[in-house]
Amino acid sequence: MKEISLWALYFTFFKIGGLTFGGGYAMLPLLQEEVVNRRQWASEEELLDMYAIGQVTPGIIAVNTATMVGYRKRGILGGVIATLGEISPSIIIITTLATILLRYKDAPYLQQAFSGIRIAVCATVTMSIIRLMKKSLVDLPTILLYLLVVASTVLFSLSPVIVVLVAILFGIVVQNIKHRKEGI
Amino acid sequence: MIYLALFYEFFKVGLFSIGGGLATLPFLYKLAERRPDWLTVQTIADMIAISESTPGPIGINMATYAGYQVAGVFGGIIATLGEVAPSIIIIVIIAKFLAEFDKNPLVKHAFYGLRAAVAGLITFALLKLLSATLLAGGSINYLNTGLYLVFVALVLVFKKAHPLVWILLGAAIGLILRLPS
Incomplete structure (x- = not known):
């Protein structure tokens, strides 16, 4: 098999990063087009597997998937290069925008616009949470865990790191109890 | 040294x-509590807006923006590299040793709990965001709260619309009503 150049890896993921609006979930169709159809670096099934692993590992889903495709093709260096490609457009675009915005941050029209934008952001985040709750609160234990997390972070400002670790343990324990009950 | 800390x-x-x-949000709010000189509740709201309306993964955009605010262009790069470094390490290990990682029952069970907790953590972040936007010095800002409810209704009705639409609409309303910062 012909070896894939690191440049091709960088460029392909640069394109994917630069054209994805809205993060991990919006990126799948682009990944399919570039990685499966155009470059034929992976089959449809392989890509979906890599994407699934990207969702269940820590970190940004898009970066996890990029690292995995790069690693499969060119080892550790390939993983690093694909990831650098994926994040390069963000760094360029955000740095440019931030430079402009911070220069004019005292302009009244910009402040007014951002006051409105902040309200819109509250609404889009609310929508994301509703979507997430529909998917994740599937029974009584998960609803209780959700309420417990909200209460403990708001009232006692519990660290999210501890929440994540406890939730992993909670999931394993509750599922084991469920399976044992079903087994009897 | 600032870059190392970032x-x-x-x-x-x-x-x-x-x-x-968005799962990075609760961690960013925690960071804002510990390092108010780096991030404030208000800059996080602006950061979400910019990250949602520009290309690229939201988590990466937010890291670049936060890092840039703390220590300029190089700060943005360092923060972003810091955020992706664990991914690279973990993914390489998983790809090497655990081919069927996502199908492992233990991972599935962990995610049963993790998903609910992540929804809770992002709710915590939303409450922070709401209190910064809708409360002014302890009392409710009725105009902002009303606008928020209208936006939520719109977002629920037009589910397919891109977040950029809402952000542009928010900017227009802010300018038309001359909302104070």
Whole structure:
């Protein structure tokens, strides 16, 4: 098999990063087009597997998937290069925008616009949470865990790191109890 | 040294946030509590707006923006690299040793709990965001609260619309009503 150049890896993921609006979930169709159809670096099934692993590992889903495709093709260096490609457009675009915005941050029209934008952001985040709750609160234990997390972070400002670790343990324990009950 | 501190803080964000860009938010709010000189509740709201309306993964955009605010162009790069470093390490290990990682029952069970907790953590972040936007010095800002409810209704009705639409609409309303900052 012909070896894939690191440049091709960088460029392909640069394109994917630069054209994805809205993060991990919006990126799948682009990944399919570039990685499966155009470059034929992976089959449809392989890509979906890599994407699934990207969702269940820590970190940004898009970066996890990029690292995995790069690693499969060119080892550790390939993983690093694909990831650098994926994040390069963000760094360029955000740095440019931030430079402009911070220069004019005292302009009244910009402040007014951002006051409105902040309200819109509250609404889009609310929508994301509703979507997430529909998917994740599937029974009584998960609803209780959700309420417990909200209460403990708001009232006692519990660290999210501890929440994540406890939730992993909670999931394993509750599922084991469920399976044992079903087994009897 | 500031760059080392940035790298370390965002390494932690990348290591513990599981399940998409917004999952990094609770960690950023925690960071704002510990380092108010780096981030404030208000700059986080602006950061979400910019990250949602520009290309690229939201989590990466937010890291770049936060890092840039703390220490300029190089700060943005360092924060972003810090956030992706755990991914690279973990993915390489998984790809090498655990081919069927996502199908492992233990991982599935962990995610049963993790998903609910992540929804809770992002709710915590939303409450922070709401209190910064809708409360002014302890009392409710009725205009902002009313606008928020209208926006939520719109977002629920037009589910397919891109977040950029809402952000542009928010900017227009802010300008028309001359909303104070």
